[in-house]
Amino acid sequence: MDTKFAFGKTNEVNSLMEKRRRNGLVWHLVFILSTSLAILFLILLLFSILDSVFGYTALRDTVSPTVLVPGKDHVKEFTREELERVVTEKLSSGILRRIESEKSISEHSDKELVSLIEQYIVKPKVLKTWGFTDSLFHASEVEAFVAGEEDSYALFRSWIHPSFFVGDQSSDPLHAGIRTALLGSLWIMLITFMFAFPIGVGAAIYLQEYAVDNRLNRVLQLNIFNLSAVPSIIYGLLGLAVFVRSMESVTSGSLFTSLTDNTANGRTILSGGLTLALLVLPIIIINTQEALKAVPDSLRMSSYGIGATKWQTIWYQVLPVSVDRILTGTILALSRALGETAPLVVIGASTFISVDPSGIFSKFTTLPIQIYQWSARPQGAYRNIAAAAIVSLLILLLVMNSAAIYTRDKISKKKRLES
Amino acid sequence: MSSTSYAQVVSADQANNYKETVIELKDVNIRYGSFLAVKDASLSIYQKHVTAFIGPSGCGKSTVLRSINRMNDMIPGSTLKGQVLFNGHDLYEPQVDAVLVRRKIGMVFQKPNPFPKSIYENIAWGARINGFKGDYDELVETSLKGAALWDEVKDKLKQNALRLSGGQQQRLCIARAIAVQPEIILMDEPASALDPIATGRIEELILELKNDYTIIIVTHNMGQASRVSDYTAFFMVDEKRTGYLQEYAQTEQLFLNPQHKKTEEYISGKFG
Amino acid sequence: MITALPHPFGRKVRPHERIIETILFLFALLSIFITVGIGVILVKESYLFFKDPAVDFWGFVTGKEWQPMIERFGFLPLLNATFTTSIIAMVLGIPLGLFVAIYLAEYASDKARGILKPVLEVLAGIPTIVYGYFALTFMTPLLRSLFGEDMVEIYNTASAGLVIGILVLPMIATMAEDAIAAVPKELRLAAYALGGTKIETTFKVVIPAALSGLSATFLLALSRAIGETMIVALAAGAGPNLTSNPFKAAETITGYIVRISGGDVSYNSVDYNSIFALGLVLFLITLTLNLISRTISNRFHQEYD
Numbered sequence: 001m002d003t004k005f006a007f008g009k010t011n012e013v014n015s016l017m018e019k020r021r022r023n024g025l026v027w028h029l030v031f032i033l034s035t036s037l038a039i040l041f042l043i044l045l046l047f048s049i050l051d052s053v054f055g056y057t058a059l060r061d062t063v064s065p066t067v068l069v070p071g072k073d074h075v076k077e078f079t080r081e082e083l084e085r086v087v088t089e090k091l092s093s094g095i096l097r098r099i100e101s102e103k104s105i106s107e108h109s110d111k112e113l114v115s116l117i118e119q120y121i122v123k124p125k126v127l128k129t130w131g132f133t134d135s136l137f138h139a140s141e142v143e144a145f146v147a148g149e150e151d152s153y154a155l156f157r158s159w160i161h162p163s164f165f166v167g168d169q170s171s172d173p174l175h176a177g178i179r180t181a182l183l184g185s186l187w188i189m190l191i192t193f194m195f196a197f198p199i200g201v202g203a204a205i206y207l208q209e210y211a212v213d214n215r216l217n218r219v220l221q222l223n224i225f226n227l228s229a230v231p232s233i234i235y236g237l238l239g240l241a242v243f244v245r246s247m248e249s250v251t252s253g254s255l256f257t258s259l260t261d262n263t264a265n266g267r268t269i270l271s272g273g274l275t276l277a278l279l280v281l282p283i284i285i286i287n288t289q290e291a292l293k294a295v296p297d298s299l300r301m302s303s304y305g306i307g308a309t310k311w312q313t314i315w316y317q318v319l320p321v322s323v324d325r326i327l328t329g330t331i332l333a334l335s336r337a338l339g340e341t342a343p344l345v346v347i348g349a350s351t352f353i354s355v356d357p358s359g360i361f362s363k364f365t366t367l368p369i370q371i372y373q374w375s376a377r378p379q380g381a382y383r384n385i386a387a388a389a390i391v392s393l394l395i396l397l398l399v400m401n402s403a404a405i406y407t408r409d410k411i412s413k414k415k416r417l418e419s
Numbered sequence: 420m421s422s423t424s425y426a427q428v429v430s431a432d433q434a435n436n437y438k439e440t441v442i443e444l445k446d447v448n449i450r451y452g453s454f455l456a457v458k459d460a461s462l463s464i465y466q467k468h469v470t471a472f473i474g475p476s477g478c479g480k481s482t483v484l485r486s487i488n489r490m491n492d493m494i495p496g497s498t499l500k501g502q503v504l505f506n507g508h509d510l511y512e513p514q515v516d517a518v519l520v521r522r523k524i525g526m527v528f529q530k531p532n533p534f535p536k537s538i539y540e541n542i543a544w545g546a547r548i549n550g551f552k553g554d555y556d557e558l559v560e561t562s563l564k565g566a567a568l569w570d571e572v573k574d575k576l577k578q579n580a581l582r583l584s585g586g587q588q589q590r591l592c593i594a595r596a597i598a599v600q601p602e603i604i605l606m607d608e609p610a611s612a613l614d615p616i617a618t619g620r621i622e623e624l625i626l627e628l629k630n631d632y633t634i635i636i637v638t639h640n641m642g643q644a645s646r647v648s649d650y651t652a653f654f655m656v657d658e659k660r661t662g663y664l665q666e667y668a669q670t671e672q673l674f675l676n677p678q679h680k681k682t683e684e685y686i687s688g689k690f691g
Numbered sequence: 692m693i694t695a696l697p698h699p700f701g702r703k704v705r706p707h708e709r710i711i712e713t714i715l716f717l718f719a720l721l722s723i724f725i726t727v728g729i730g731v732i733l734v735k736e737s738y739l740f741f742k743d744p745a746v747d748f749w750g751f752v753t754g755k756e757w758q759p760m761i762e763r764f765g766f767l768p769l770l771n772a773t774f775t776t777s778i779i780a781m782v783l784g785i786p787l788g789l790f791v792a793i794y795l796a797e798y799a800s801d802k803a804r805g806i807l808k809p810v811l812e813v814l815a816g817i818p819t820i821v822y823g824y825f826a827l828t829f830m831t832p833l834l835r836s837l838f839g840e841d842m843v844e845i846y847n848t849a850s851a852g853l854v855i856g857i858l859v860l861p862m863i864a865t866m867a868e869d870a871i872a873a874v875p876k877e878l879r880l881a882a883y884a885l886g887g888t889k890i891e892t893t894f895k896v897v898i899p900a901a902l903s904g905l906s907a908t909f910l911l912a913l914s915r916a917i918g919e920t921m922i923v924a925l926a927a928g929a930g931p932n933l934t935s936n937p938f939k940a941a942e943t944i945t946g947y948i949v950r951i952s953g954g955d956v957s958y959n960s961v962d963y964n965s966i967f968a969l970g971l972v973l974f975l976i977t978l979t980l981n982l983i984s985r986t987i988s989n990r991f992h993q994e995y996d
Contacts, residue, residue: 016550017516024890031798034790035807038864041857042814048829049821199718206715222985224722229911229981230974231918233945234729236952237970241732245958278725285722311711339818342920342945346952346966368820368921375824375925383828390821397816490884522886532877535900535994544895545885592881599885 049394051131052387053159056142060152062123063090075117083113090121115163119175126173126381127152160388169354169365173381176374178389183356184269184349184364185338185396191273191360192280192337197330199277200284207285208292209314228282236346239275244347247271252361267348270360275343280333287329291322324411331404335397341368367393441466441603441633442487447501449482451494456482457662460501462652464603469625469634471644471670474654475690479662480637483654484605487635488524489517505603522549525596529608531588533580533595538563538572541580541591545599558598565631566594567624586617593624597632604628606636610643622647641686645674653682733974736967743961751968757931757947759962766969768931772848772941773917776927779852779937780859780916785909787856788863795864796871797893815861823925826854831926834938842938846928849937854926855919859912866911870904870991871897907988914980918973920945944969 065075068090069082078086084105088096099105099116108116118124127149130142135156146154167177207224211217243251244266251266251274295318303313319326350363351373357364367389374386442464449457457479464470472480482491489510491497503510510520522545533541542559551558559576563569568590572583580591589609596604606625610618625634625647638644644651651673655665666673666682677683684690741748745762754765795807830850835843843849874897882892898905928940929950942950948966956963 013519013550017519020518020548020888020891024888027890027894028798031790031794034787035794035799035803037787038791038814038860039807039810041860042810044829045814045817045821045825045857048825052828199721202715202718203722206712206719210712210715211719220719220722223726225985226978226981227722227725229914229977230729231915231920231945231977233918233920233948234733234970234974237948237967238725238729238732240952241736241967242728281725282722285719309705309708311708335816339820341818341820342924342949345949348952351953368818371820371824372921372925375820375827386824390824393818394821397818401816488884490880493880493883518886518888520886521884526884528877528880528884530877532875532881534878534881534896544882545887548885548887548891548895595881595885 049387049390051133052129052384053391054132054157055135055384056130056139056154056156057381057384058127058129058142058146058149058152058154059124060127060149062125063121064151065122068117068121075114075122078114078117080110083110083117086117086121087113091116092120095120119172124174126379129380129384159384160391164385164388165392169352171352173374173379173385176385178367178370178392180353180356181365181367181370181389182392185366185368187269187357187360187362187364188272188276188344188366189334189338191269192276193330193334195274195277196281196284196333200281200330201288201326203281204285204288204292205314205319208289209310209318224282224285228286232279232340233342233346235275235279236343238278239271239343239347243271243274267350267363268361269357269364271347272344272349272364272366273360275347276337276340279340279343280337283333283336284330287333288322288326291325291329292318294325295321321415324408324415327411328404328408331400331407335400335404338397338400339368339393341366341372344369345372367396438468439466440464441506442635443502443504444483444487445502445504447483447486447499447503449479449486449491450496450498450500452496455659455661457486460662460664462664462667464633464635465650466633467629467631468649469629469636469647470650470652471648472635472637472652472654473639473641473644473685474662474665475656475685476639477660477662478654478656480652480654481607482662484607484635484637487603488526488605489520490526492517522599523601524603524605525599525601526605526607527589527592527596527609530612531585531592533583533588533591535579535581537577538580538583538591539576541595542598545595549599551599562594562598563591565597565628566590567620567627568594584617586613586620589613589617589621590624593621593628597628601632603633603635606634608637608639611639618643641674645670653677653679653685655681655685729974733967733971736964737971739959740961740964740968743964745961746965755933759965764961764965766944766972768933769942769944769947769969770972771933771935772923772927772931773943773945775848775935775937775941776852776855776919776923776943777913777916779849780855780919781909781913783853783856784859784863784912784916788860788912789867789905791860791864792867792871793893793898795868797889797897811861811864814857815865819858819919820921820925822854822858823922826850826922826926830854838938844928844938844940846926846940847938848923848927848941848943851923851925851927851943852937854922855916858919858922859915862915863908863912866908867901867905870901870908873904873991874900901991903987903991903994907984907991910980910984910987914977914984917980918945918977920949924949944973948973 065072065078068075068086069078072078072082075083087105091099099108105113128145130138135142142154146152164177165182166179167175169180170176207217207220211220248266251268251271299317299321300313303317308316344366349365349369351365353363353365355362371386371389371393374382374389440463444460444462447457447460448455460479460483472484474480485491486499486503487505487510491499499511505520505524508515534544536544539559542562543555546555546558560569560573563572568587571587572578572591580588583591589612593604593609610621613621622643625636628634629649636644636648648670650667651670652667653665653673654662656662666677666679668678673682674686677686740746741751746764751764751766753767754763755767756763756765757768791807791811795804799807827850830853831843831845831847834847834850835845878896878900879892882896887896923943923946927946928942929946930940930942931947932939932941934941948969951962951966956966
């Protein structure tokens with residue numbers, strides 16, 4: 001049957017096969033390498049953040065503890081009597097008055113007095129920071145540095161600690177806290193949810209359950225897809241022009257209260273929340289549509305079959321079945337809003353505010369913006385607290401995503417038990 | 420009647436043909452994971468004859484077919500015990516390269532699956548990756564003629580293959596298979612997705628192809644089996660859903676004088 | 692048909708059904724208003740920008756300098772920096788993303804998928820500001836130690852571009868995998884039956900068949916890279932700079948917008964209007980890419996669904 005047998009003799013065929021096999025192996029290796037690189041990127045990312053959170057810090061006290069109470073190197077060693085004495089004598093009068101207006105010195109706990117003395121009197125200044133790996137493997141460098149700088153000492157500390165979460169904003173990295181930013185983020189997420197959830201789910205219900213496949217609805221669908229792919233900074237520009245500027249009377253609250261505050265402007269939580277609501281709206285719509293699509297048509301048919309109306313079918317049959325996926329998707333959309341920075345910078349989140357947000361007409365800052373500001377400053381210690389803030393953000397995101405998955409699992413389990 | 424005249428042609432043909440075994444299955448047992456899909460299948464396939472595998476659904480006829488060109492390897496967890504000999508060589512020995520096997524033993528599938536490329540490229544691709552050094556234009560023409568498709572497409576070789584009709588696509592898949600010059604062509608219900616006219620043309624084609632190639636065809640259409648095949652293997656399934664070879668004989672013999680009760684029942688349509 | 696007599700199954704009037712439907716329709720219509728709003732705002736403020744005597748349209752489009760102080764408003768430096776970072780991002784992201792997708796679709800065992808898919812999901816869920824931090828604190832020092840501190844500035848577009856590539860990698864990998872998996876199994880079987888090896892089948896049959904789906908993915912990723920803000924804001928540089936050297940600092944369109952709006956801007960200044968003009972440019976570019984991507988993607992799904 002060897003007519004026109006132009007595929008080569010056996011040894012040619014075999015060597016060709018070898019070449020083809022080798023080619024396949026090389027590419028297989030390329031694929032595995034690419035995959036390993038992707039995993040490596042994640043590891044490097046997390047590592048570089050964690051590395052800055054723990055490590056040695058070289059400090060120099062402005063006023064050393066031994067000056068305050070001779071013989072004692074650490075404020076923690078002071079007796080209660082010494083603590084109160086140092087506070088009343090050495091604290092500047094302005095600060096002393098402010099503190100006593102909240103509660104008298106004797107009502108403060110030891111720990112609080114220690115922290116006051118450290119923050120306002122001893123005032124350690126950061127000279128240099130080292131990352132975790134540096135601290136482990138190049139400890140000699142740390143020692144050499146401390147030896148070279150007079151009056152300095154090095155502490156191995158973590159930049160993330162309980163008072164980091166509840167502390168005020170501060171220009172001193174040692175005492176900076178993310179409470180204000182955290183509250184800002186939470187307030188914004190609340191506003192975003194309040195607007196985006198009902199509108200998004202409602203729009204999705206319309207598109208999926210009511211809309212016929214005509215021109216208008218195809219345009220609506222395409223439009224939503226486009227909106228979901230618009231860069232987030234554009235939403236910031238939209239929010240700036242519409243909410244902050246045009247609707248200033250509403251968003252600054254001057255319409256609703258007789259605000260005589262001259263600094264009232266539209267750069268408020270309400271504006272921020274509305275802007276992000278617009279941003280996550282397409283995501284919620286698309287996600288809800290998917291959840292509704294997954295509901296089998298037979299369910300709707302059987303509901304109509306017993307004479308239920310469309311809305312009754314949707315409210316009593318379709319939604320209960322799809323609520324877990326809708327909620328999961330919404331939580332994920334909100335976690336996206338949590339991480340957004342650019343739109344809020346554009347609409348004018350405050351760069352430094354000292355008061356916590358008290359309502360929707362307050363000025364605000366958010367956790368990602370705080371990270372942005374700290375990351376942008378070249379002084380070493382800011383890098384560390386930026387990393388600490390990132391860890392906080394990631395933990396918060398992890399909690400939200402876990403809540404999403406938990407919600408989905410719990411509700412779908414409940415559904416299975418009931419059916 | 421046309422069916423008897425085909426059968427007469429076939430058996431007359433056979434009497435003059437020297438019968439050489441090209442594929443031999445010896446005690447073949449195929450498992451998917453722990454499930455035994457086919458047990459103790461033994462039969463011989465004769466060169467340049469058409470052999471049909473028939474039987475109810477789930478009887479393992481497609482599984483056995485796929486084991487001959489090692490396409491079962493694609494299914495995770497599939498194992499084969501026993502021997503599948505191709506010209507005396509066991510195809511399941513560890514040093515056998517399945518890729519080379521498939522060049523020698525080609526396959527046509529139930530649903531026509533041409534590549535989303537031009538008609539020319541569909542045929543040339545298989546040859547190219549197998550290192551064909553001859554004239555590609557000639558190869559394409561010869562293959563299309565061999566599949567009785569040349570006249571219909573010779574002016575539109577660059578056209579996308581997906582624009583052909585279902586029957587034309589299937590003939591293209593046959594042309595594609597013969598372009599790599601196999602010895603055996605396996606066909607898994609090649610006409611079941613086609614209309615009756617296209618089916619007829621495929622059956623005519625099979626009768627021409629057997630002059631050059633050994634053909635094994637799986638079909639659920641008994642009329643088709645009796646029309647085109649020289650030998651027929653009837654597979655059955657037992658209570659444990661394992662398939663086995665019930666009866667194997669020359670086609671005329673099997674249809675006119677079946678040895679087993681089950682064969683007779685299947686042929687007369689008592690179950691499907 | 693409906694008779695005049697009261698019929699036991701006659702149509703009951705349910706006004707609240709119609710009200711609900713109308714409300715939901717309005718919600719859906721809101722999305723159109725958002726798009727219209729974006730368009731109107733951007734165009735209106737851009738118009739004010741170009742109306743300003745200090746600005747002329749051709750100077751904007753062709754000018755190589757952006758110095759508001761001396762009334763030069765050429766946006767080429769910003770466009771160029773955006774272009775540079777995006778291209779670098781694609782050079783890293785597309786091959787890697789594609790290879791990861793092929794691995795996931797054709798080669799990976801269930802165990803491997805079980806590790807890889809969560810990794811990609813985590814990478815995709817990390818906020819871009821974190822990537823920006825990574826660019827500044829890891830990528831830039833890395834580049835500086837590899838290529839020397841004289842060659843690589845502290846702020847540079849290469850660092851930002853590479854990290855944007857890492858940012859879009861999960862997106863490319865996931866969407867490309869979907870496109871590859873959508874190619875019907877029968878095509879692969881046909882190729883194997885002709886004696887093709889796995890890699891030949893993948894590259895010469897599967898990938899070409901998935902090409903439109905893959906193209907849609909790449910366009911969408913490019914659009915994402917162009918619109919990225921925080922990574923470039925932190926790592927690429929603050930100040931327009933027309934240069935072809937990726938190791939130098941340069942500001943992108945998005946970086947500029949975020950810098951100006953984050954500062955003190957009065958509402959009717961040229962600076963304020965300029966961020967909208969640039970926003971319009973950004974919007975038009977990404978819109979075009981997104982629409983082309985969607986068109987290609989629709990054609991792809993028509994073929995295989």
